[in-house]
Structure formats: structure tokens, C-alpha cells
Amino acid sequence: MTTISTAAAPAPTTPAASLDLDGVSRWYGNVVAVNDVTMRLGPGVTGLLGPNGAGKTTLLHMMAGFLAPSRGVVTLDGEPTWRNPAVYRRLGLVSEREAVHTFLTAYEFVLASAKLHRLPDPAAAARRAIELVELADAQDRRIGTYSKGMRQRTRVAAALVHDPQVLLLDEPFNGMDPRQRLHMMALLHSLGDAGRTILFSSHILEEVEQVSGTVQVMVAGRLAASGDYRTIRRLMTNRPHVFAVRSTDDRALAVALIAEESVTGVELGGDGLTVRAGDYGAFTRALPRIALARGIRVRSLTPEDESLESVFSYLVGS
Known part of the structure; x- marks a missing residue:
């Protein structure tokens, strides 16, 4: 491996979190999806860069505790993420797959997430999260009437509703128009500056350059390079x-x-x-x-x- 104007985000209410991967691999039969990845993620925004099929989604799902590593361990502040529901109090995930109920309004969808987290005032939390992603004007419309970019923002709001220390996003800019992309980039900057640990995946270097200071590059399941985006750009050029x-x-x-x-x-x-x-x-x-x-x-x-x-x-x- 080679080593190498913003939306208002709430200030973190708990200490900064550290997400650690130690020798993590995941295979399906004879197919190795992730191969011996070690990395440490702290406060700020990190981009996970790689072509489609590189293993980015598998890695994110192991970080979120949705998949068990075949080898190695993923920990959040020293606690394993696999079979540990308590980590979801501190972690939010926006998966690449659109799992939204289109018959609900955005407010109802985010409110349901707030209630699942047993927040003391779920209605207020839902409204705050929706305002963060600039959907307040459309929050009472059914999600089925939304563009893909608006659905993405709804899912981000649901992941942010409990004010997590760690936010994982899989290709979050898919389907967003230029204005939506700029706002989402500004929001991620703001969350990172507030001390949260943010990791988002992308196969587009320019997206990573505009948002993150640190880049992790995956190729064929391996961590191929790590460093700031200038180092990665220079390696590629x-x-x-x-x-x-x-x-x-x-x-x-x-x-x-x-x-x-x-x-x-x-x-x-x-x-x-x-x-x-x-x-x-x-x-x-x-x-x-x-x-x-x-x-x-x-x-x-x-x-x-x-x-x-x-x-x-x-x-x-x-």
C-alpha cells in the first residue's frame, strides 16, 4: 500500500469517535471481496475511493455492523460493531440501496427513525434533521413524488436524526443535481468540522477532492493507497x-x-x-x-x- 458556505451542523454532544479496522477481510466462498484492510478513522471527512466492484460497499457494511468480517475486527471506540446494537446510538449509515417507503412523507420517514432510536423528543429531532438537508419545504410530500436526489437527502436526514458521532455514506451524491451536491458537500464539511467522523464512498476523484482531506483508495478489495487528495491525484497523474x-x-x-x-x-x-x-x-x-x-x-x-x-x-x- 502507498501511504500517502455551509449548512449549520449541530455541535457534537459526546466525545469524538474512532472507527478502527484491523486486518479485516471478507470472502464469499472463493470470492474475496475485502482483503486484509487496516485503517483508522477519526474526526473529519474521509473519502473511500475506488472503481465499482472494489469492495467499498462490503467494507462499509462491516463498519456498520451489518456484516461479520471473515477475518479481523472492526471496532468503534474499542467495541466491536458486529452483533453490538449499542453502536447504533453513535453511528448512522446511508446505504447505496434505496430502502425508503415511498408512501410515507419525508417527515414521517425521519420521524420513524427518531422513534426507533427512542429519542426524548422525536418530532423536534426529525424537524432538525430535515432542515439540515434543506427539505423543510417538501417534508409533507410523499417520498414517491421525490427526485432521486431528494430521496437521498431524506435518507441522510434519517441517518442524522439521532446526532451520531460516526456517519457512513455509500455513494451519497448519486442522483443529486449540482445545487443539491454543493449543499451536501457543505453539510459533510460542517459535520466533519464539528468533530464527527465521516466516511463516504465514491468512484469519482473530483467528488472526494471537494469534500475530504484524507482519501483511502480501494482496488480489488485491497487498500491500495492512503493520503491526502493531492498525494492521490499525483500518484494517478x-x-x-x-x-x-x-x-x-x-x-x-x-x-x-x-x-x-x-x-x-x-x-x-x-x-x-x-x-x-x-x-x-x-x-x-x-x-x-x-x-x-x-x-x-x-x-x-x-x-x-x-x-x-x-x-x-x-x-x-x-
Whole structure:
């Protein structure tokens, strides 16, 4: 592993929480979903980044006590989360799956969550949570009439109604329009600044950059990298890249590129060049300079390995 204007959130009423994973694995038969993950989450916002199928949801469900680790242990302030209902007094979860009763209003849905937590004033708690996610104007409408983004905000309100120390969110920005996304990002910032431990998963680096200071990167069930988002961005950008290049004189361009320090390999084929570059930035700056100096027109420059899987997989071997 490589080590590397806001909504008003209520101030925490209890000490900050620590969520710890020690050598955690989870497998289903011969399929390993999570492989030997160790991490410690404290106050603030952490992004769990990785392509779809990386094991993020499985990891979140073990953190929330919904799944037992096949190996290792997950603890909240030293207490195991598995088979320990008491942790739900301090923990809230927004799962990726939409488990909402569409015949209820948002207020009724959040109020039900408040009552399940046996809060002393469930109605007041429900109203506060709904205001936090900016749904007060629509709280008496049935959830079935909501957009996906509004349903997401309703579920976040239900997870926040008991004022948890730890909030886990699985792809929370799915379905939100730009304004809703900005508000949710501001809310998570505010909750983290207030001392809560926030972890949200995403497969989009830009979402993580805008919200979290710390990033945990998962690939194929493994923790591939950990650090602040600048470190993760640099690792992704500075990895080797493969480009398909088409020009008016591929042979002359190939000869010139071989001498370029940032280029690690060139292959000339019937449909153009395949160029391997060790430094993304240096190569993309050098190519137009080289082509211009030799009077060659570059017709196309296409990255051939820009899928999320290829980007993240590089980190495994870093």
C-alpha cells in the first residue's frame, strides 16, 4: 500500500469517535471481496475511493455492523460493531440501496427513525434533521413524488436524526443535481468540522477532492493507497500512460519521440503510433513542441488506458 458556505451542523454532544479496522477481510466462498484492510478513522471527512466492484460497499457494511468480517475486527471506540446494537446510538449509515417507503412523507420517514432510536423528543429531532438537508419545504410530500436526489437527502436526514458521532455514506451524491451536491458537500464539511467522523464512498476523484482531506483508495478489495487528495491525484497523474497518436507523418514522429525523455516506448503500426509515457505532463507538453518543430500535424491524441480500473489498478503496484 502507498501511504500517502455551509449548512449549520449541530455541535457534537459526546466525545469524538474512532472507527478502527484491523486486518479485516471478507470472502464469499472463493470470492474475496475485502482483503486484509487496516485503517483508522477519526474526526473529519474521509473519502473511500475506488472503481465499482472494489469492495467499498462490503467494507462499509462491516463498519456498520451489518456484516461479520471473515477475518479481523472492526471496532468503534474499542467495541466491536458486529452483533453490538449499542453502536447504533453513535453511528448512522446511508446505504447505496434505496430502502425508503415511498408512501410515507419525508417527515414521517425521519420521524420513524427518531422513534426507533427512542429519542426524548422525536418530532423536534426529525424537524432538525430535515432542515439540515434543506427539505423543510417538501417534508409533507410523499417520498414517491421525490427526485432521486431528494430521496437521498431524506435518507441522510434519517441517518442524522439521532446526532451520531460516526456517519457512513455509500455513494451519497448519486442522483443529486449540482445545487443539491454543493449543499451536501457543505453539510459533510460542517459535520466533519464539528468533530464527527465521516466516511463516504465514491468512484469519482473530483467528488472526494471537494469534500475530504484524507482519501483511502480501494482496488480489488485491497487498500491500495492512503493520503491526502493531492498525494492521490499525483500518484494517478504520474503513473505510466499509453496514448494512441495519429499524425501526418507517423514514422518521422516516432523517430523524434524515441529521443524524448518522458517517452518509454513507441510502436508504429498501420493505424498510427502507440506511445508509452512515464510522465503524463511532460509528454503532453513535449508532443506539440516536437510536432511543430518538424512540421508534423497531430490529428489525434487518445489515452488508451484511462478507465477507472486501469488507473486504480496501477496504485496496487505502487
